Amino acid sequence: MVQYKQSDEKGAFCLQQHYFLGVRIPSDVQPIAEKYLSQYRLADRYKVVSHPEDLHITLFYLGACDDRMLAKLSARLRTIAEEHTAFTIQIDGFNFFGPPSGPRVTYLSVTKNRVLERLQKDVTAAVTEVTGLPSKDRFVPHITIAKKRKTDERLSLSSDLFDPYPISVDCFQLFKVQPQRTPKYETVESFVLRESE
Secondary structure (H helix, E strand, O other), X not given: OOXXXXXXXXXXXXXXXXXXXXXXXXXXXXXXXXXXXXXXXXXXXXXXXXXHHHXXXXXXXXXEOOHHHHHHHHHHHHHHHHHXXXXXXXXXXXXXXXXXXXXXXXXXXXXXXXXXXXXXXXXXXXXXXXXXXXXXXXXXXXXXXXXXXXXXXXOOOOOEEEEEEEEEEOEEEEEEEOOOOOOOEEEEEEEEOEOOO
């Protein structure tokens, strides 16, 4: 989300650029997302439907950051990337946050993965150390496909499991949020993990 803040003595408003850290998910996962978008007519019922090139797992949402802070954080994250090897995750289902009659977020779920959890924990530690931002209580890896209800219509969604779909993870990214563009998540920097042995 990009926020506005009042600036200088003229009272003008300027854009605060927002960022987050995450793992980009390849667009070949889109057919899986499309199945549920179509089945539940999510595009008709939600304001935000993820573009195929915007699919991702959020590791940490930073919000507004200045260039000096980002430079310091990037240096720390490059070190973390060197300490982690590439790995594979599995997308295994469709689920949602909130009641099935009107959840606030619908997503593709990810099988519990200790390597991903360790990476997220290390990324979080780096962010809190550099920025002072509080760490999040819990990490629920997911790939959002639709969010922000635009109707009050009562839905009848059901969670669903399917054969795990493997995704190779060889890096994570710093994303810039560009809300006026499509796709809207621009990669600022990629942090490449060590090759698995």
